[in-house]
Amino acid sequence: MSSLKDPGSPWRASRERMRDREVKRDAVIRAAARAFNRKGYHNTSLDDIAAALEVTKPTVYYYVSNKEQLLFECFVAGIEGIRAAFRETRSLALPARERLKAVLRHYGEAVASEFGWCMVRAEDQDLSPDMSAHIKAMKSEIDQGIRRLLREGIQDGSIHPCDPKMTAFALAGALNWIAHWYRESQSMTGTEIAEAFIAVFERGLMPRSQNSNEDPTCRKSKSSSSRPGARRSARSKAPSRR
Amino acid sequence: MSSLKDPGSPWRASRERMRDREVKRDAVIRAAARAFNRKGYHNTSLDDIAAALEVTKPTVYYYVSNKEQLLFECFVAGIEGIRAAFRETRSLALPARERLKAVLRHYGEAVASEFGWCMVRAEDQDLSPDMSAHIKAMKSEIDQGIRRLLREGIQDGSIHPCDPKMTAFALAGALNWIAHWYRESQSMTGTEIAEAFIAVFERGLMPRSQNSNEDPTCRKSKSSSSRPGARRSARSKAPSRR
DNA sequence: TAGAATGGCTACCGGCGAGTATGATCCACG
DNA sequence: CGTGGATCATACTCGCCGGTAGCCATTCTA
Structure with a gap:
């Protein structure tokens, strides 16, 4: 430069x-x-x-210029890592579930970073209306990005049909909460925690042997959810397990 | 008196x-x-x-007596609901996964209550050391309770083997986070949100058809996790599938 | 070397808000 | 009736902290 x-x-x-x-x-x-x-x-x-x-x-x-701006800058520094993760993964030629996982890994890393607290716990009430609006917009952008990946995953068959909104809340919540308990110099790194969480989310708590008689209790099953043909062929190759 | x-x-x-x-x-x-x-x-x-x-x-x-005590009381009021949920479910004769789900429903309800914010976001730094210790102890009690249910579920075969610590963090985090975005008079009630989250956690994001070639990436697979015989016979009867 | 720009310090202001001193009011009870 | 405790208001103290004014040191420019 x-x-x-x-x-x-x-x-x-x-x-x-x-x-x-x-x-x-x-x-x-x-x-x-x-x-x-x-x-x-x-x-x-x-x-x-x-x-x-x-x-x-x-x-x-x-x-x-003032304390508020300090908090705002910290927030932006933290969230920028997540936005970058979205940009990077957008171009990848992977099933949506894999792209989502990549984003969540970066997400976990960002939340566990030194800016994680600010990103996650910056309260609207501590900021002037316009800065608060900026932050809300960024947060919404992340949220919508996750929902989009979920929808794409449902479409390409790599993600089981579910309510994208609630699922995104659950995923983001679990990861955001890392900032509440994680302290640097812990045994695990942010990425490792995200990895462990992803394992839980991906597989679910229910043992495999019980899948059979399960009725998908999914809300918002508008269409295409139970249509097996909706699963796209590109996915079935399962090209990149990890 | x-x-x-x-x-x-x-x-x-x-x-x-x-x-x-x-x-x-x-x-x-x-x-x-x-x-x-x-x-x-x-x-x-x-x-x-x-x-x-x-x-x-x-x-x-x-x-x-002072502002700090006010926060403390709010916290206690909020967390009491969750502790009650544990007490109630402890005696139920259900597989651990069902008991866990019952607890999580109450958990979600408590977090979405008017005391949810205080329970979830009361910061240690805002409280005197002894009150902070009280709160930490209660939070730890909840955390340990969830882990215990997870371990019991793994034992009785109603929950897929996983790291109880990380899984508990993920579950509690997702539910705690409700307090950040939920506002009363929303379309959903706390229990409904918890229900939606449970659906995600229970089933997982991965479609059922992909189970086959999945390697259980579970950490902390000390023993008994990959041993198929470890799945207890009591479970295989599937006595209470909802 | 003058002078401007940059970077930092000491010393202050002003307001907000937690907590209190003091006393008024109401009401049960003797 | 009047006494004492329960309840609540007016009006204050006081420390903390965000933010600023103005001065000094150093360094670069001309």
């Missing part, structure tokens, strides 16, 4: 400064995320954050 | 006052729960709670 101008340009130093500033700003945001993670948003003062960086409060205000 | 006296005693009126006090105290706690639910703990002042009751702050302080 800095290679666009020639090295000897008089703006080089200035641009390096800019980069320096970005680095420091990121450090501020990361420190805030860690503090929020440990003590909660309201129990964290800007003095705390400044102290963690071994600077003083006005220095923090030199990089961010 | 005064209730030990006989009903006709001159203390009767006094006891009615006591009852009155209990009723009012409950009203205070419920008002607090609603306020926390709407605006969050830190964004709710005791003046807000008092205003909702159309009294003033000192009146609130007449019934509770």
Whole structure:
């Protein structure tokens, strides 16, 4: 990025400064995320954050405009990982269930990251209306993305027919909740936890031997659910088990 | 204490006052729960709670000693429903999976109740160490109860072998998360949501036709998991398939 | 070396909100 | 009637914390 101008340009130093500033700003945001993670948003003062960086409060205000923005940035940093997961997997030529699993793995990783707390527990009431609207939009985007994958999976036969809305709530809830109990330096990484959860979701609690006489109690079974022909042929190849 | 006296005693009126006090105290706690639910703990002042009751702050302080205790009481009120669910189902003569489902239904109901927010989102950092310890103990009790049901289900064959710890986290997480998005006067009740979630958990996302080539990726397969003979005979009778 | 830009600090303000001191009011009971 | 406890309001204290004003140090530019 800095290679666009020639090295000897008089703006080089200035641009390096800019980069320096970005680095420091990121450090501020990361420190805030860690503090929020440990003590909660309201129990964290800007003095705390400044102290963690071994600077003083006005220095923090030199990089961010206010505390609310700090929370917002942490949230965006956290959710960006999930959005990236969606972008990556969108192009993959896999059955929807596999793409969903890939997204959920990234999801778990993001929630277990240092920004997980902020992403998951940022409360609307702590933010100004417009920032709250931004966050709501992003959250809705994730939710709709999961629902879409579920619908696609039902269509291509890789996912058992179910109510996409409720299922998405269940999946996202289980993963979001990781932020409540997970602490860094635990035995498992976020991806591993997501993997374990996926195993549960995928297979279900019920033993295999009981499948036979099961009536699909699925709500929203509008159409095509019980039509066996709806299962697309592309899936039946089962190309990529893990 | 005064209730030990006989009903006709001159203390009767006094006891009615006591009852009155209990009723009012409950009203205070419920008002607090609603306020926390709407605006969050830190964004709710005791003046807000008092205003909702159309009294003033000192009146609130007449019934509770401080704000922290208010949160604590709300938490206890919420979690009591779940503990009751465990007590009720413990005696039922059902396979463990059915008992687990019964507990989860009550769980969902409790989380969707007006105390759900407090139960789920009460942060340790907002409470004094001893109250925090109380809450942690109760939460752990619930968690251990779910794990126990899972282990029993694996033993009696009504639940597919899995890691009880991770599975309990997934189940509880999905249900806890209800408190984040559920608002009263929604189309579904808490029990219905729990029912929908249970359907997902029980059956799993994977279509039935794919069971064949599935390798049980279950961690913690210490023993008995892959041993088909481990499935107990009591189960194979399938006595209570709904 | 002047001067501007950048980065940081000390010291403060103002408001919000938890919690309290004080006393008024009501009502049961002697 | 009047006494004492229960209930509640007015009006305050006080500490914390978000945010700011203004000053100093350093570094880059010309």
